[in-house]
Amino acid sequence: MKEQVMLTGVRPSGNITLGNYLGAIKNFVTRQSLYKSYIFVADLHAITSPRDPEELRHAIEDCMAMYLACGVDPKQTVMFRQSDVLEHGVLGFIMTFQTHMGELSRMTQFKLKSQSSAKNGIDTGLFVYPPLMAADILLYHTNMVPVGLDQQQHVELTRDLAQRFNNRYGKTFTEPDVYIAPVGNKILNLQNPAEKMNKSDGQNLGTIFLMDDLKLVRRKIMSAVTDSETVVRFDEVAKPGISNLISILSAITGECIPSIENRFAGHGYGDFKRAVADVVCDLLEKIQANYRRFKNSELLDDILNNGAGQARLIASETLNRTKRVLGLR
């Protein structure tokens, strides 16, 4: 019987990117057999800002099919849609009330995302989603959360909230650890390596989507912004563009960074970019073939229904216990 619990999720706020894959999904897939594993489509998190309902429905299905295409195994992992398990909403509400305004104002993602939506008024969802994320994690007594670097702060906040709650009301929640992959934890926008690659604002050549046409993927990599040197060397400060491509190559193949630097010593950026494009296209070709098998498959509904049932069992237990210690039951 596996005792340790692992959980992660992706927002269906657009098509899944290479960043989502390398930062979160791949690390989940390689460990799913070692844990009691949960992966969910974070659809409540996708409505932190208004969305077109039809697009959202498609994005939810795509996200689920993409999990399967990337190697999530429904026999080993509970796969479910967040909004199917109502306990997420209720515990999210409770955790919001356990959180200080200052804690939420300090979140880097809030600061970044509220800047870009500031002209139309900042959505409350952007401010209060970390306590919902805390609920997502705490409902399943999660020990380990594989995420990209941008989400590390939110998992740490979850730990703080769990600790505070446990101190105040007695041991109720498990304090989770974050797992950040040593390489590939923050894939940068290929056109603007000062920013991370995002699925929701990636309409230019800077973002690689897992379902991109492979010729386009090649074009995106070949036109990635680099620097005026010609040396393939890892230096995130002086050479963010090249370092990003080295990270992508290393995260996919497992080859360590010094070995990549040695292998491309004396080669120009053209050769190096071609090698990166070959590796990325190889990976995406396989994922895309899998995706076509799973998309529109009746299997998806069965997996989601089954997953929601299994998730509810644990989630309702945790929520009931939480209500009891709070004096709500």
Ligand code: ATP
């Ligand atoms: P959005 O723009 O909608 O926030 P996103 O690309 O940030 O999209 P999320 O759904 O917020 O995607 O995050 C899903 C997972 O992917 C999280 O674990 C997050 O840390 C990880 N992740 C997101 N972007 C990257 C990236 N560029 N590099 C590595 N990991 C990433």
Ligand code: MG
């Ligand atoms: Mg994000």
